[in-house]
Amino acid sequence: MTLDLxxxxxxxxxxxxxxxxxxxGLVxxxxxxxxxxxxxxxxxxxxxxxxxVIAPTAFATGWAETLACAVTAIVARRLPMLASVVVGVATVALLRAVGL
Structure with a gap:
């Protein structure tokens, strides 16, 4: 593999x-x-x-992603960003596991 300048x-x-x-921004x-x-x-x-970041995925894919986006939006109002992302990923994984 070569590195292009x-x-x-x-x-x-x-x-x-x-x-x-x-x-x-900090300054x-x-x-x-x-x-x-x-x-x-x-x-x-x-x-x-x-x-x-997650809205395009939510509307371009299935129900599991759309519902996980809604859950993430609700949770993001109270939890830090990293925790909201974790909840969203866990939600979509759970919904996919149950076949939604």
Missing amino acids: NIMIAILAMAAATVFTRIS LIRHVEMDERRRAAIEAIPPAVVMA
Whole structure:
């Protein structure tokens, strides 16, 4: 297997863009006054990201995935993101196991 230079440049550019956006977010948030409304908006980001990732799968596949997406959406309002993902994966596995 050979390594293509264009692919390597693309991977490094994507890595740099990811690191830049994460670091800039941490730096910029220090200069923002956090009132309750802004804090609530920032805390809503992780569940929104989870739903953006799993929603296409939920609507493009079967009932097990759609129901697991609904369960994950409900759980994501109360649990941390990692726990919500675990609940969603467990739900879809259970529903597939029972034949739904």
